[in-house]
Amino acid sequence: MTLAAVMRTLDGPLTVEEIDLNPTGPGQVRVRLAAAGVCHSDLSLANGTLRQPLPAVLGHEGAGVVTEVGEGVTSVRPGDHVVLNWSPPCRACWFCDHGEPYLCAHADDARAVPFATSAGTPVYAGLGTGAFASETVVGAHACIPVPPDIPLAEAALLGCAVLTGVGAVTNAARVRPGETVAVIGLGGVGLAAIQGARIAGASEIIAVDPSPAKEPLARSLGATHFVPPHAGLPKEIRTLTGGLGADHAIECVGRGETIRAAWSSTRRGGTATVVGLGSAQDPVTFNALEVAFFARRIVGCMYGNTDPAVDVPILLEHYRAGRLNLAALVTDEVDLSGIGEAFTRMRSGQGARTLVRFQSPAA
Structure with missing residues (x-):
């Protein structure tokens, strides 16, 4: 079971409830979230500007700690700190072969696949990540390792706002x-x-x-x-x-x-x-x-025309050198129940990033 903010109807409220995560399958990774940013793309998914199967757990700008890996996963191990990549490239399609992994033809393959159930109903992960939950299951290629000395609450912002x-x-x-x-x-x-x-x-x-x-x-x-x-x-x-x-x-x-x-x-x-x-x-x-x-x-x-596997380490160099201020981007912090208020602030143009913090040792 994991605690999540679930959206059941288009532009409807997000209700905090317990859902059952699917087992960690081959090539997949289970991640305990430390923090997730509330992005305008989440609002676009909620109001129907962007397509999203329902019911869904939104959130795609997250960071946390790997708790379990599926068969065949060698890129990360339990205990690793990771940033979630909501547009993971396949490394094999035409776009990936031509240096445009941000346009990967298969980046959204996981988005139409349920990652959890609630009272027997399939639940989908927003942009394939479902970061508005205390835990999520994603493909191993959607996990970008980060050094353990980087605060995960700040690293979460790398997953979308800063890369973009x-x-x-x-x-x-x-x-x-x-x-x-x-x-x-x-x-x-x-x-x-x-x-x-x-x-x-x-x-x-x-x-x-x-x-x-x-x-x-x-x-x-x-x-x-x-x-x-x-x-x-x-x-x-x-x-x-x-x-x-x-x-x-x-x-x-x-x-x-x-x-x-x-x-x-x-x-x-x-x-x-x-x-x-x-x-x-x-x-x-x-x-x-x-x-x-x-x-x-x-x-x-x-997505900033980036390859997160390449660009996140570069951004971390800027962060360590003091050239990139991640903490300054966070103007509000909430728990899962405060995401609706964050949407309201975004609609009115208030603040920069609202950060959802999870009560977890990973934070």
Whole structure:
């Protein structure tokens, strides 16, 4: 039995209850969670923007301790500390063979398979991980080992927000020293992107968010300017960048209007990198003249275009060197019963990351 926050209806409440985990099968690993971040993608799964079989245990940004391994697992052992990877590559498909493991054709194979039962009803794991539970069962390839001296509560953020935000800057946008960067949307991903831009050596980092309460945190992480979104945002960003526009705009909201604003905020020849996952019913439009005239690029970014097995160790180097502040991204902490409140804060744009802490020696 494990304690979990279960969602039974679309956009319905999450109820804390005991569920029965399936046995740890061949190639699988059982993990006792220490902490899990509450991500906007969890909200998108809850409200139907992203598909999710129900009933489900959401949560995909987690870290914990391996308690059991199935037959054939050699990559981790009981007692190992791990970060969960919600998009584990198969290492064999076309995308994996061509250096794009973040687009793996089989990354979501486990998402349609129940990982637990409750009163005889199958329960599915959100994004294949089910991190809003005291324990979960995942594939061994979904476990990224981390050294035992790294606090698991902070390591959990590596599983999505930090990999995505820093990866958007370094892997997708490929920001170079001296370039200017605008980051639109300052949730956990956007604040990680600010840190990524600072680490990359950006000369100006313009943070964009409607909440003035986020300005001190954004500046402490590397932002040189803070502006609210408004109709004249592209013009203001051009003013802040010598009349040119930003070399890069990192869009972390996932709305048509903010994607369009990111595009318009970049200089001629600049790049807008879209990180936010939006709705299929929310279009973005460009006229036929501006696409060629401005010679801008718009780049999609999935999971920071990362390979977590490669990028997590790099992020840990930055963390140990003091270049990456993980603790600062956490603005609220709750137990399982507080996830609904975390969703409410996300809807209203409050705070950065809410962290679910589990009462466990792993914490």
